[in-house]
Amino acid sequence: MSVREGLDFHLLSMKPKFIANARVAAGAGIFAALAIGIAVIGPMAAEARQHRDHALIEEAPEPRPINYDKLTQEAVALLQQYVRINTTNPPGDELDAAKMLKEKFLADGIPATVWEPAPGRGIVAARLRGTGRHTRALVLLSHMDVVPANPKEWQVPPFSAQIRDGEIWGRGTLDDKGPGVIELMAMLAIKRAGILLNRDVIFLATGDEEEGGKIGAGWMVDHEADVFGDAQYLLNEGGGILSRPNGRKYYGVSLSEKTPLWLRLTATGEAGHAAVPPDNTAVTRLIAALDRVAAYRAPIRVVIPVRDYFRAIAQLDGGPPEFTNLATALRDDDFARKFVTVPRQNALVRDTFTPTVLAGSQKTNIIPASAYAEIDGRLLPGDNPQKVIANLRKVIADDSIKIDVLLNFPAESSPRKSDLMTAIGDLAATENEVVVPMMIAGFTDSHYFREKGLDAYGFIPIEATPAEERGVHGLNERVSVKQLGAAVRRMVTLLRLMGTRQ
Numbered sequence: 248m249s250v251r252e253g254l255d256f257h258l259l260s261m262k263p264k265f266i267a268n269a270r271v272a273a274g275a276g277i278f279a280a281l282a283i284g285i286a287v288i289g290p291m292a293a294e295a296r297q298h299r300d301h302a303l304i305e306e307a308p309e310p311r312p313i314n315y316d317k318l319t320q321e322a323v324a325l326l327q328q329y330v331r332i333n334t335t336n337p338p339g340d341e342l343d344a345a346k347m348l349k350e351k352f353l354a355d356g357i358p359a360t361v362w363e364p365a366p367g368r369g370i371v372a373a374r375l376r377g378t379g380r381h382t383r384a385l386v387l388l389s390h391m392d393v394v395p396a397n398p399k400e401w402q403v404p405p406f407s408a409q410i411r412d413g414e415i416w417g418r419g420t421l422d423d424k425g426p427g428v429i430e431l432m433a434m435l436a437i438k439r440a441g442i443l444l445n446r447d448v449i450f451l452a453t454g455d456e457e458e459g460g461k462i463g464a465g466w467m468v469d470h471e472a473d474v475f476g477d478a479q480y481l482l483n484e485g486g487g488i489l490s491r492p493n494g495r496k497y498y499g500v501s502l503s504e505k506t507p508l509w510l511r512l513t514a515t516g517e518a519g520h521a522a523v524p525p526d527n528t529a530v531t532r533l534i535a536a537l538d539r540v541a542a543y544r545a546p547i548r549v550v551i552p553v554r555d556y557f558r559a560i561a562q563l564d565g566g567p568p569e570f571t572n573l574a575t576a577l578r579d580d581d582f583a584r585k586f587v588t589v590p591r592q593n594a595l596v597r598d599t600f601t602p603t604v605l606a607g608s609q610k611t612n613i614i615p616a617s618a619y620a621e622i623d624g625r626l627l628p629g630d631n632p633q634k635v636i637a638n639l640r641k642v643i644a645d646d647s648i649k650i651d652v653l654l655n656f657p658a659e660s661s662p663r664k665s666d667l668m669t670a671i672g673d674l675a676a677t678e679n680e681v682v683v684p685m686m687i688a689g690f691t692d693s694h695y696f697r698e699k700g701l702d703a704y705g706f707i708p709i710e711a712t713p714a715e716e717r718g719v720h721g722l723n724e725r726v727s728v729k730q731l732g733a734a735v736r737r738m739v740t741l742l743r744l745m746g747t748r749q
């Protein structure tokens with residue numbers, strides 16, 4: 248029972264950085280008691296008591312080595328068990344999955360809690376304690392619900408979690424149960440190895456993400472915000488280890504997302520028999536309005552993460568030179584015309600408005616009194632939705648058409664520079680890769696937390712092939728066993744990098 252000189256000194260002088268690096272065997276309990284004692288008796292008295300305190304601290308063992316092969320096997324078994332719990336949303340039914348994950352944490356002595364925000368729905372959180380609260384916690388977020396899968400279209404039953412050719416097949420293996428398992432296994436590995444981080448790590452798996460997250464992340468933010476009240480950072484889906492067509496890899500981290508502005512347009516008119524039609528009906532008015540919306544192109548605007556993304560891509564690909572300064576390049580009409588012919592590029596530089604749902608009469612010979620369409624609008628960060636709607640009214644140019652907002656929330660971005668971004672950069676450097684900031688055209692649950700002031704990043708340290716990526720919301724979703732293991736290892740490294748930073 249002795250303590251390294253350095254550890255003793257720095258514990259007493261309360262230098263958090265050294266405390267974090269120190270190895271304290273008896274754990275947070277004794278450290279807390281010691282810290283309280285010092286606060287009460289003051290530094291001079293504390294020094295006088297130094298020798299007696301020695302007896303309270305025992306030298307921690309070196310962190311035990313992590314057997315990544317065994318950890319990978321365990322991750323595979325857990326993911327199989329998780330995929331076999333059918334959490335197709337709707338209806339979601341995440342409660343059993345939440346309970347299963349909770350038990351997994353409890354078995355290793357990590358406290359975990361399950362909530363049931365609505366009958367059968369589930370949320371689970373677990374907290375791996377660090378040395379104290381002087382550094383803000385990191386949330387590892389994932390969602391337990393999955394999109395539907397039609398077994399007739401799949402090569403294997405989608406909830407069987409079969410292993411075939413070195414891959415685990417099943418709905419959710421990449422979106423988003425696999426990432427949840429990576430986060431969970433990394434926390435277990437840190438705990439088992441006796442690695443003491445200087446910040447808490449909070450695991451949070453929610454439901455309902457695929458339907459907007461109101462009974463998942465949204466519920467958590469509204470009802471149990473204390474669970475992550477001390478957190479500053481959050482990692483979520485939305486990015487990963489990606490590659491360019493030339494094979495160059497990069498760590499794509501999403502800092503920002505477009506925000507949905509989902510609208511319903513309702514046209515009204517006189518109902519009647521279609522054998523004697525008036526000039527204008529609800530349906531013809533709606534069609535004319537939609538025609539104008541479809542022809543409309545919102546102005547081009549390059550937000551900072553998008554500018555930075557294309558600049559990084561130009562470096563990885565060795566061109567084109569226009570990508571080095573996209574905002575300037577897009578002022579050239581010829582270049583802009585070409586650029587926006589790629590739908591993904593178009594979506595990154597302007598708001599889009601896409602009619603999707605259409606409803607009118609149920610019968611061919613009946614003119615309905617009303618007809619409606621839904622428009623999936625996606626706005627760039629910084630747009631004011633009220634102004635966007637006012638502009639759309641002008642585009643539609645028919646005041647009789649009613650516009651209702653179905654879904655909208657503010658678009659927030661997270662900073663390019665932060666402790667977590669630095670840690671991801673350090674992780675990338677261990678593999679000689681670079682970090683590329685991104686804005687994604689879709690949206691995830693990250694916005695709930697960005698609105699609460701957390702710095703949220705879309706990044707899971709896993710590499711997926713294009714074929715594997717096509718399985719997300721598609722057919723034959725699968726993840727490579729080898730990549731799953733590599734991702735757990737990277738997540739452990741990332742937590743260690745993040746857990747010695749302040």
Ligand SMILES: [Zn+2]
Binds near residue numbers: 390
């Ligand atoms: Zn997802």
